[in-house]
C-alpha cells in the first residue's frame with residue numbers, strides 16, 4: 001500500500017513512471033545511500049560525486065570501501081566533460097537543487113549526463129531530497145523521468161516534505177535496456193534483501209547488514 005501510494009505520488013509530482021514492485025522502502029536517503037553503496041560494488045569501479053557535495057553521500061561510500069572522486073560543478077550543474085570516459089562509474093548528483101550550492105541542473109546538462117552514462121556503461125544516483133519544492137514555476141521532471149536506458153537510480157525521501165524524524169525514503173533501481181541492466185537487476189534484489197523486505201513489500205523483522213562491506217576488488221581507501 002505504501003509503495004503504491006509512493007508510485008501514485010512520484011508519477012505526477014516528479015514525472016517518474018514507477019511500478020510499486022520496483023520501489024524499495026528505506027529508512028531515509030542516508031540509509032538508501034548505504035544500501036546502494038553495498039549493492040553496486042560489483043558493477044562499478046569508481047564512485048564519483050559533485051564537488052562540493054552532500055558529505056553524507058561521501059561518508060556512505062567511503063565507509064563501504066569505495067574510492068571517492070570529486071567532479072566540479074558550474075552554474076549549470078556537474079561539468080560533464082570532466083567525467084571519466086572510462087567506466088563503468090557510479091555518479092552521485094543532486095540535479096533538482098544542487099547541495100550545497102542550490103542551482104538546478106539545466107536540461108542540456110541533464111541530457112549530456114545521460115549520454116555520458118550510456119556511453120561509459122555508468123550509473124547515476126539521483127538524490128532528489130527536496131525535488132517537490134520550487135519557488136517559481138512547476139518542479140522540473142526528475143532525471144530519472146528523462147532516462148530512457150535505465151541508468152538512473154532514484155533516491156527519494158520524505159524528510160523535507162513531512163519531517164526527518166519519520167526516517168522514510170525509497171530507492172528505485174529498476175533495470176532499463178542498457179548494458180547495466182544485469183547489475184541493476186541483481187542490485188535491486190540485493191537492496192530488497194538488505195532492506196529486509198519480502199516480495200510483498202512488507203518489512204520482515206530487523207534489518208540485517210552484512211558483516212563486511214561489499215567493497216569491489218581493488219578499492220582504495222581515501223581519507224574523507
Ligand SMILES: Cc1ncc(COP(=O)(O)O)c(C=O)c1O
Pocket residue numbers: 027028029030031054056094099127129157158159164168169
Ligand atoms: C542532499 C541531501 N541528501 C540526503 C539527505 C538526508 O536525508 P534523509 O533524512 O532522508 O536521510 C539530506 C539531508 O539534509 C540532504 O541534504
